[in-house]
Amino acid sequence: xxxxxxxxxxxxxxxxxxxxxxxxxxxxxxxxxxxxxxxxxxxxxxxxxxxxxxxxxxxxxxxxxxxxxxxxxxxxxxxxxxxxxxxxxxxxxxxxxxxxxxxxxxxxxxxxxxxxxxxxxxxxxxxxxxxxxxxxxxxxxxxxxxxxxxxxxxxxxxxxxxxxxxxxxxxxxxxxxxxxxxxxxxxxxxxxxxxxxxxxxxxxxxxxxxxxxxxxxxxxxxxxxxxxxxxxxxxxxxxxxxxxxxxxxxxxxxxxxxxxxxxxxxxxxxxxxxxxxxxxxxxxxxxxxxxxxxxxxxxxxxxxxxxxxxxxxxxxxxxxxxxxxxxxxxxxxxxxxxxxxxxxxxxxxxxxxxxxxxxxxxxxxxxxxxxxxxxxxxxxxxxxxxxxxxxxxxxxxxxxxxxxxxxxxxxxxxxxxxxxxxxxxxxxxxxxxxxxxxxxxxxxxxxxxxxxxxxxxxxxxxxxxxxxxxxxxxxxxxxxxxxxxxxxxxxxxxxxxxxxxxxxxxxxxxxxxxxxxxxxxxxxxxxxxxxxxxxxxxxxxxxxxxxxxxxxxxxxxxxxxxxxxxxxxxxxxxxxxxxxxxxxxxxxxxxxxxxxxxxxxxxxxxxxxxxxxxxxxxxxxxxxxxxxxxxxxxxxxxxxxxxxxxxxxxxxxxxxxxxxxxxxxxxxxxxxxxxxxxxxxxxxxxxxxxxxxxxxxxxxxxxxxxxxxxxxxxxxxxxxxxxxxxxxxxxxxxxxxxxxxxxxxxxxxxxxxxxxxxxxxxxxxxxxxxxxxxxxxxxxxxxxxxxxxxxxxxxxxxxxxxxxxxxxxxxxxxxxxxxxxxxxxxxxxxxxxxxxxxxxxxxxxxxxxxxxxxxxxxxxxxxxxxxxxxxxxxxxxxxxxxxxxxxxxxxxxxxxxxxxxxxxxxxxxxxxxxxxxxxxxxxx
DNA sequence: ATAGCTAGTAGCTTCCAGTCA
DNA sequence: AGTGACTGGAAGCTACTAGCT
Numbered sequence: 020x021x022x023x024x025x026x027x028x029x030x031x032x033x034x035x036x037x038x039x040x041x042x043x044x045x046x047x048x049x050x051x052x053x054x055x056x057x058x059x060x061x062x063x064x065x066x067x068x069x070x071x072x073x074x075x076x077x078x079x080x081x082x083x084x085x086x087x088x089x090x091x092x093x094x095x096x097x098x099x100x101x102x103x104x105x106x107x108x109x110x111x112x113x114x115x116x117x118x119x120x121x122x123x124x125x126x127x128x129x130x131x132x133x134x135x136x137x138x139x140x141x142x143x144x145x146x147x148x149x150x151x152x153x154x155x156x157x158x159x160x161x162x163x164x165x166x167x168x169x170x171x172x173x174x175x176x177x178x179x180x181x182x183x184x185x186x187x188x189x190x191x192x193x194x195x196x197x198x199x200x201x202x203x204x205x206x207x208x209x210x211x212x213x214x215x216x217x218x219x220x221x222x223x224x225x226x227x228x229x230x231x232x233x234x235x236x237x238x239x240x241x242x243x244x245x246x247x248x249x250x251x252x253x254x255x256x257x258x259x260x261x262x263x264x265x266x267x268x269x270x271x272x273x274x275x276x277x278x279x280x281x282x283x284x285x286x287x288x289x290x291x292x293x294x295x296x297x298x299x300x301x302x303x304x305x306x307x308x309x310x311x312x313x314x315x316x317x318x319x320x321x322x323x324x325x326x327x328x329x330x331x332x333x334x335x336x337x338x339x340x341x342x343x344x345x346x347x348x349x350x351x352x353x354x355x356x357x358x359x360x361x362x363x364x365x366x367x368x369x370x371x372x373x374x375x376x377x378x379x380x381x382x383x384x385x386x387x388x389x390x391x392x393x394x395x396x397x398x399x400x401x402x403x404x405x406x407x408x409x410x411x412x413x414x415x416x417x418x419x420x421x422x423x424x425x426x427x428x429x430x431x432x433x434x435x436x437x438x439x440x441x442x443x444x445x446x447x448x449x450x451x452x453x454x455x456x457x458x459x460x461x462x463x464x465x466x467x468x469x470x471x472x473x474x475x476x477x478x479x480x481x482x483x484x485x486x487x488x489x490x491x492x493x494x495x496x497x498x499x500x501x502x503x504x505x506x507x508x509x510x511x512x513x514x515x516x517x518x519x520x521x522x523x524x525x526x527x528x529x530x531x532x533x534x535x536x537x538x539x540x541x542x543x544x545x546x547x548x549x550x551x552x553x554x555x556x557x558x559x560x561x562x563x564x565x566x567x568x569x570x571x572x573x574x575x576x577x578x579x580x581x582x583x584x585x586x587x588x589x590x591x592x593x594x595x596x597x598x599x600x601x602x603x604x605x606x607x608x609x610x611x612x613x614x615x616x617x618x619x620x621x622x623x624x625x626x627x628x629x630x631x632x633x634x635x636x637x638x639x640x641x642x643x644x645x646x647x648x649x650x651x652x653x654x655x656x657x658x659x660x661x662x663x664x665x666x667x668x669x670x671x672x673x674x675x676x677x678x679x680x681x682x683x684x685x686x687x688x689x690x691x692x693x694x695x696x697x698x699x700x701x702x703x704x705x706x707x708x709x710x711x712x713x714x715x716x717x718x719x720x721x722x723x724x725x726x727x728x729x730x731x732x733x734x735x736x737x738x739x740x741x742x743x744x745x746x747x748x749x750x751x752x753x754x755x756x757x758x759x760x761x762x763x764x765x766x767x768x769x770x771x772x773x774x775x776x777x778x779x780x781x782x783x784x785x786x787x788x789x790x791x792x793x794x795x796x797x798x799x800x801x802x803x804x805x806x807x808x809x810x811x812x813x814x815x816x817x818x819x820x821x822x823x824x825x826x827x828x829x830x831x832x833x834x835x836x837x838x839x840x841x842x843x844x845x846x847x848x849x850x851x852x853x854x855x856x857x858x859x860x861x862x863x864x865x866x867x868x869x870x871x872x873x874x875x876x877x878x879x880x881x882x883x884x885x886x887x888x889x890x891x892x893x894x895x896x897x898x899x900x901x902x903x904x905x906x907x908x909x910x911x912x913x914x915x916x917x918x919x920x921x922x923x924x925x926x927x928x929x930x931x932x933x934x935x936x937x938x939x940x941x942x943x
Numbered sequence: 944a945t946a947g948c949t950a951g952t953a954g955c956t957t958c959c960a961g962t963c964a
Numbered sequence: 965a966g967t968g969a970c971t972g973g974a975a976g977c978t979a980c981t982a983g984c985t
Contacts, residue, residue, distance in 0.1 A: 734957055739970050789969065790964070831955070845954065
């Protein structure tokens with residue numbers, strides 16, 4: 020934990036709004052706020068602990084925009100003194116910040132892409148890792164020369180030597196001969212020898228061997244190199260003010276405006292002119308921030324620059340920290356629409372969303388004229404061509420929520436109008452996802468963000484309560500933005516679009532984690548005419564139009580027999596042929612176990628399905644029916660054909676949905692949108708959404724776990740119990756329980772993505788024992804999910820210190836190879852501790868309560884290098900500066916910068932200024 | 944416009960070594 | 965001193981992405 024104390028210097032110009040407000044998120048949630056950030060360019064390649072290698076480029080405050088009452092959207096950004104990864108400048112030797120015993124490797128810039136380097140005339144050897152330089156963890160061990168990253172590392176030469184010099188004395192020194200399969204070899208399935216002689220762990224894939232490489236379907240990981248859209252204003256590339264240079268114009272190009280001249284790529288900028296770090300940590304602001312173009316300032320082509328600290332969530336959680344996300348409590352106009360609520364829901368109760376937010380997001384969100392981010396081909400309301408960017412896509416989702424029938428609206432529009440003829444104001448975007456169609460034969464896990472399988476026994480929730488349009492599990496196209504979510508204001512499950520935008524942003528990841536977002540891929544696919552991978556190359560004729568219902572936001576039916584099978588892939592592919600394709604029929608037929616199901620017989624699919632399909636286990640479940648939330652929840656199952664046929668043939672999705680006759684036997688009542696107390700003689704499945712309080716009872720996490728915990732593999736030793744951020748361990752307490760009978764607290768590892776909370780497929784709770792563990796626990800297996808049972812004793816006031824719970828990471832390959840598993844583990848490294856307690860009630864029933872912790876990032880890297888603001892002393896601030904703000908968190912450097920940024924509604928930087936930090940108060 | 948290939952690299956998994964109880 | 969758990973770091977690999985042909 021380290022802290023900063025600083026204050027922004029007085030603004031260069033008076034600013035009407037007296038305050039910019041930083042949301043309380045940082046104080047309440049380590050994640051802070053999410054900015055809808057553009058793909059931040061250089062993803063932190065090196066540790067922020069690395070000292071600067073070049074003079075700091077002083078920030079030049081940009082004159083504040085004139086005009087009264089311009090809402091100020093500011094957020095402080097941390098700037099880490101770090102060279103830009105792509106800047107191929109020599110890294111000057113810098114004193115190591117690491118303890119003497121451990122020298123951190125160089126943060127030297129990553130090798131630029133060949134083309135870029137070539138364009139700059141940087142031959143092999145131009146950028147070079149200078150001996151003595153350091154490399155940050157997570158940064159590729161590369162020689163920064165023209166050679167391949169790793170392969171050439173030990174091939175001798177300077178870089179290799181440099182690298183070796185940083186090796187720990189006892190480090191492994193295996194021969195590193197890159198065993199890389201050429202594409203042709205891959206195609207042939209030729210396994211390359213493992214020159215390292217390393218035994219391949221069971222379940223570990225050999226190159227070119229099974230399982231077949233996943234298609235990079237939508238939802239696959241983000242591109243690692245984020246490239247601004249073509250029409251991205253070049254000025255944005257220099258958000259970091261260059262001394263002596265005017266602040267770059269970051270305004271997007273307007274329609275018809277000639278493309279700005281491409282800046283000469285050649286000479287690397289002088290150090291001082293280096294672009295400001297792209298990564299930034301926006302301190303929450305109550306001013307809704309526009310899309311974080313700030314982070315765009317990353318210099319991929321410019322010289323190294325001090326690196327901006329990017330929030331951990333932005334970098335690792337796959338979404339961009341923003342004040343918008345948490346800050347916008349956006350109306351979910353369609354109550355039946357799943358909200359993109361997620362981890363922050365329960366854990367970030369403090370997020371305050373501005374009621375009033377300026378145009379921009381707000382406008383879009385509130386159903387005003389569709390966002391200013393329209394997909395390519397559209398024009399923004401202001402006349403500017405829509406940036407071909409993730410934000411465009413995000414906005415497209417906004418369209419879903421514009422009205423009370425988002426789906427209806429969108430799909431109708433999509434149906435009726437060719438995308439090219441649609442008015443931009445409709446906010447319905449021509450979804451580019453079709454270009455990213457995956458091969459229907461590839462039911463790829465890549466489609467899913469989540470870490471949970473529907474087919475899991477523990478995962479009855481979605482299988483029995485799958486939103487037809489929003490089951491992310493069943494639809495690889497499903498965007499997190501339309502992920503089925505419960506709506507519960509009490510639980511802090513914002514169904515706002517802000518979160519949707521953020522989570523659905525290409526930066527999301529992480530989701531990360533979670534990062535792999537369906538939308539990412541599909542949207543990215545839109546930006547590039549090429550599919551991302553061979554598995555994604557197949558294109559489907561759309562007859563020149565968008566699919567009537569974009570998979571990304573459309574019902575994703577889940578065949579009951581195999582809910583996790585991505586039938587939606589095929590079904591959506593079928594969409595492209597207006598749902599009459601034999602492919603969809605074949606897919607559905609293949610997925611259904613009921614051979615009697617004839618999709619072509621004209622019998623309404625709905626009625627047929629309700630009679631034919633439903634696993635008994637699901638059918639017998641009696642789930643509480645939620646209160647009327649304004650619109651009936653979708654039926655439990657909704658086959659692809661349901662949506663497609665009905666919608667396409669009859670019009671509005673919702674209409675059709677509502678028109679579906681209910682089967683007399685309500686074997687699968689929809690789950691309530693808001694968790695309601697579960698009271699039943701049987702215990703709810705682990706993936707059921709339960710409330711944290713009911714009546715007098717409340718299950719509460721008194722002490723939240725740290726935001727980072729490095730999970731251990733089975734091949735490793737334990738890495739200890741999850742700890743609390745302030746030391747100690749998480750504490751959970753059941754309030755309102757006055758009986759004398761002890762209860763059992765259940766703990767399992769749940770997902771932390773934007774979808775429904777459920778057991779995490781790639782992480783399990785691990786029981787910690789030892790002298791330091793004071794809490795007794797017992798391991799149990801519930802539906803393939805390891806559950807730790809911890810007694811809650813009345814004598815302890817029904818309070819338990821969770822010092823016995825570690826997190827075990829399962830190999831992705833092992834999990835992904837599971838039958839029916841459609842989730843991917845890559846970048847799916849966020850988890851939550853989920854606690855449950857079952858309170859006996861009169862009549863033999865049990866009241867089940869559940870609470871989930873803040874998200875915990877379990878990867879190694881993030882814990883090492885990502886700056887993380889955990890606290891800020893104030894959340895509002897005079898724009899003119901002069902006050903002090905104390906920031907505390909992790910991975911700060913003494914040289915880190917804090918930058919306050921104002922962004923226009925369309926995301927470009929209007930104003931930014933570097934805070935004056937009191938480095939004397941920097942405390943590691 | 945598409946497909947195949949290559950280079951580059953983010954992230955994953957395993958291993959090593961140091962520290963501490 | 966020995967042991968084991970914990971911890972941090974990093975090696976080596978896989979898999980993915982972007983660019984080029």
